[in-house]
Amino acid sequence: MKLQGRGVSAGVAVGRAVVAVREATQIRYRLSASGVERERQRLRTARERTRQDLEEISERLARTLGPAQASIFAAQVLMLDDPLLMKRADELIRTDRINAEWAIERVVDDLQAALAREGDEWLRERGGDVSDVGGRLQRNLRPDHTTLADLIEEIEPPVVLVVDELPPSVAAQLDWARVGGLVCDFGSPTSHTVILLRSLGVPAVVGAGRATSMVAPGQMVALDGVTGEVLLDPEPDVLEGWQNRAALTAAASRALDELRDRPAKTADGVRLRLEANLELADEVSRVREAGAEGIGLFRSEFLLDADGAGEEEQVEVYRGLLAAMAPLPVTIRTFDAAGDWRHPHRGGAAAAHRDRFGVRGIRSVLQHDARFRTQIRALLRAADAGTLRILLPFVTTADDLRFARGVIDEITREVGGRRVPVGAMIEVPAAALTVDALAEHAEFLSVGTNDLTQYTLAVDRTDDWLARQYEATSPAVLRLLRTAAVQARRAGCELSVCGEMAGDPLLVPLLVGLGYRRFSMTPTAIPHVKHALSTLDVRQATVLARRAVLARSAHEVDQLLASMARTMRDAVDGSIKEPA
Template sequence: MVGLVLVSHSHEVAEGVAALARQMGGADLPVATAGGLEATGEEHPVGTDAARIVAALEQAWSEDGVLVLMDLGSAVLSAEMALEFLDPDRRGKVRLSGAPFVEGAVSAAVAAKLGRPLDDVAEEALGGLAGKEAHLGAGPAAADESGSLAEQPAGPEVRLPIVIDLPHGLHARPAARLVQTAGAFDADIRVTNVTAGRGPVSARSLNAVATLGVTVGQRIEVVARGPQATLAIDAVRALADRRFDEAPEDLAITEPTPPESAPAVEGAIVGIPASPGIAVGPVRHLHVPELAVPDGAAGTPEEERTRLDTAIAAVRADITHQREAAIMRVGAGEAAIFEAHLLFLQDEALLGPARDGIPDRGAAAAWRDAVTELATIWDELDDPYLRERAGDLRSVGRQVLAKLLGVEAPHGRLPAPGILAIGDLEPADTIALDPASCLGIAVAHGGPTSHAAVLARALGIPAVVGLGDRITELDEEVTIGLDGRTGVVHIDPPSSTIADLEAERAEQLDRERSARARASEPAVMKDGRHVSIMANVGGSSDVAAALAAGCDGVGLFRSEFLFLGRDTMPSEAEQEEAYRAAAVALNGRPLTVRTLDAGADKPIPYLELRPEANPFLGVRGFRLTSARPEILLAQLRALVRVAADHPVRIMFPMVATLEELREGLATVGEVAAKSGTAPPEVGVMIEIPAAALAAPHLARVAAFFSVGTNDLTQYTLAADRGNEHLGDLANALHPSVLRLIAMTAEAGVASGIPTAVCGELAADPAATSLLLGLGVEELSVSPPAIPAVKDAVRVVDMDGANALAAKALACATAAEVRELLTA
């Protein structure tokens, strides 16, 4: 395979283009960078260095040849000088290319991946601008927006009418998929909103497609001209037939249903309980401060364009990492919006005006103005769902502007203490959530395991989700009373209601203070039984907070977080270092590490997982690491070494069958034997109904069970736990879920192994007695929940817990169970 060397004056630009090239050519593409000068501290000064280029050539060397792409004039001189240092035999296999830096690298990466020879790869790189030129209509035969037939590219013209049947129209996600599909073909593709009389616009521009304002029921026409016009139309037709790959829950307009346990309340909105607690205060919305942009340019137009490209590349990397984290947290469907954010950064409808304005105003002012102008167009669209995307564009625009100005990107803040009312809560909004000023959170969308709900519980802020858009329409200063236990939000309540809420809140705060004061003490039931209260953590850095909260150990170490936010898999040594740091910090307390839990539903880009029609039922969890043994073996070798010195337990996720568990146990045994150490304890996550039903067989070979109630609930009830419309159905208190937990614990007791619960249900103090009565012996929760759960254990005896569990198992609905727990 031909290797690539990317030479740029900017280290960041070179690395950004290399990331793009790897995305197109795969992780095995031999690509190396020579960006900037040798680092001084953490900074790489702008410039090029022949010695660094020689080193890059060695790194990317291939007997098939190496193609060198350069960004600016002096980079060419440095590359030519670097060739002089090579042996003549090698020098003849290196080609310096005059291709455009970014487009050429991407085109070359694709050609190299296909195994084409150096001459062909070089030719493809030189043609890298073809798509952009077709998009912009550049050249002497350029077409205008509508384009006459004589001015169109050679080749057939193919037309495709489509009636859009998506509830939210051609919004950001499906529009992004259309743009991605169109960009894959050698054809000029235009889209017209026939119903509204808008267009045609380029199908390669997300902003252009979105500003057509296509809503449900409207007809569009896609016209393709050029050598691959027919193939392009076939691909777009297939995409439309698949309803633009939208998730099933997004294809039905459904109003969120309030929980069965919370009947309608006069003068209130009923949503889904997300984080317990009471809050009373004025409505607050997030306010984003404006960045001060200096007038004029800081350098030459060329330097300013380089600054802009560098800033865009940095933000692209940030958003890619945000997307990876979101996929792991909430799944690929919810994280798809990040794809639209990335498309903003390569859309000529935004980049063109920004670059055109650089000579007169400089990069920062030109970028700000381009974003403002385009966002205004989005604001003027008829469809409210599409208008919301203006906020996404402004958010991405602020991130780039902050990089240009060398400051932190501004995030929304509360103007004064109160209750945050918001459509949805994104990771970037967390800066606003200081519990001292954010008294509560009222969220229009989301379910009980959405990011907003999980974050609120982690911060100890009362929250209700799934309230509907009315909550965001309330004016600031309107007083609301929020009950995170019942899901009720009172709107402008009378003084008597406020007094009742305040009194209940005061009692709650007293209970919390008492629980925190005793958090370091063991959790012992009234009849003397000790219950281990463990912590769920995302990495070794979280262990200190868990210990401060009073944990008895770590019941769930989410090892997938070691694999996120990077371009390559963590090495065995890196993994061992992370696991050992956690084990040392725990100082003899047990550490339970879940092996990599990833798959097509929450992919890690460098693993190059194939898309699946139904990723939640596909190759994920243990199935993935079983199919990719190099991943599992590296992880197990690291864990076995740490387990030789510390009490480490290994836990396999998403196990459905006894055969899978036996395979995992055999692999651990082989790794331990080669290390000359005893194998650590190996347990299994009970997340699939089949595993719970097979628990008697699994218990004969496993050392422990840990019930993941989040996934067990969604698989048992066929209800996506991240879907706000199914928030009430996806309830871990459903009797069917409780019966599976009871079956699992019963099998554990029969075989003498403990059963833990590590899902969100374990963190609900109201459910503590129920879980103990079902036979659970260990609870693993987020650190802020530890004191309250320990306190809940101390007021329970086993007879009472058993009686409560028997009543719950006899219930018919989750609502009946919740009523039983709150009686």
């Protein structure tokens, strides 16, 4: 069987499926033969914990509300001894070798379906009690809140993770050396989770529809993060071909390592600067290995946990990061916990964030957010470990930027630190149109093309239903990019691009033609972009950009890019040929 999604992180992966739904809280996987008895014991232990819970609830209600109410939970206790529940779940673990959570889920679903078919209303209503007992059993299977990351450590690699959606806070905790790739029902190419995977070089496919209901846990899965193809249970010869593709892709990336220490130049000798985007401080070695000339964007929101990051913990992280990159610059963006930070999906938390549209980034300073002050103190205390630059997200007006700089200057005096360069993100049309005003209060500016595109086109980049309308090559976006570049040049202010456009070998020529010379991208993209740029003539890129800005649609721009794509494709295709 073949599924088709959207490839968002290049590479090929092959492995056994681990299926996780409901934001990775409901997990299904196959057991090894040696793990069956341990899983049966987990089920027995959970039953006894559940029995104790229910008996305590029943006794408490009997004392406070009387025996009638207590009998509800006394009846639930009896369910734990019903062979249709526990005995059946144990049997599924033994025969189907599935994890206990999945076994309980299947048994509860079967019992509810059977009760729903009964003509008796009283019996049908017992489905709610069955669900309640099942939910308590599942919670007691993980009394210490065992996470998906913990379970991945116990499953034999390599695995392919199949999810409905994966919050970035969960993705950041996983050991991706054990997870070969990701298939997601929903998602967009610019979600924080996808950006993280791209930086780690993990193949990923999003928008695969009902993959979580069609892929069986333990099933062999092969995926291509470029074409979006997902193959289930391929025949042995087909599987061997996919495994060869995965090996060739890895070998091709290694073949580009020779470009690591070479400066980025176009064919006609124009010098460009390529820096790296980074999400996890522990992955800083990838930045060095890719030959980046610094960190152009460290997304500090990946430090956030449920309670936020403490000042001392932040100081330690920032010091380590600055020291590892010294003397190269490290640009750290202050917390920007946007709508898709914890729960990127079509509804729920993301929808709730729309109720406070635009309350993010620098606007938290205007809201007197204590987190901002804590982070600035931590940054300034760590500044002497390397070359620090502070980047403020979601800047809209010069007044906002001036206010934030005032807060930073105040904290600088408090900690007795040295003044560090402060820059602003250009992520909304208002900022792109007033770069000249922003440049008066910033040492540098950085264009975030992901947000600039979504706010220009009124397309939520985390909404899979609108994914096809998210077009970075829209003439409206390109005209804003040109306006920003022209104003920055006139103001003598450094301007870079740190969005996903910067890491696309076919779009960077367009950005060069628009006047950009400094880019920050996922580390894995640097050698590919460097290779592609070596074939580019800036004069041709300028002509291309001029025509693209005057185009009437993104489709027309894509056609213009196709005329240059032959040259670029030769360079990019060189990265996927088998080395001699």
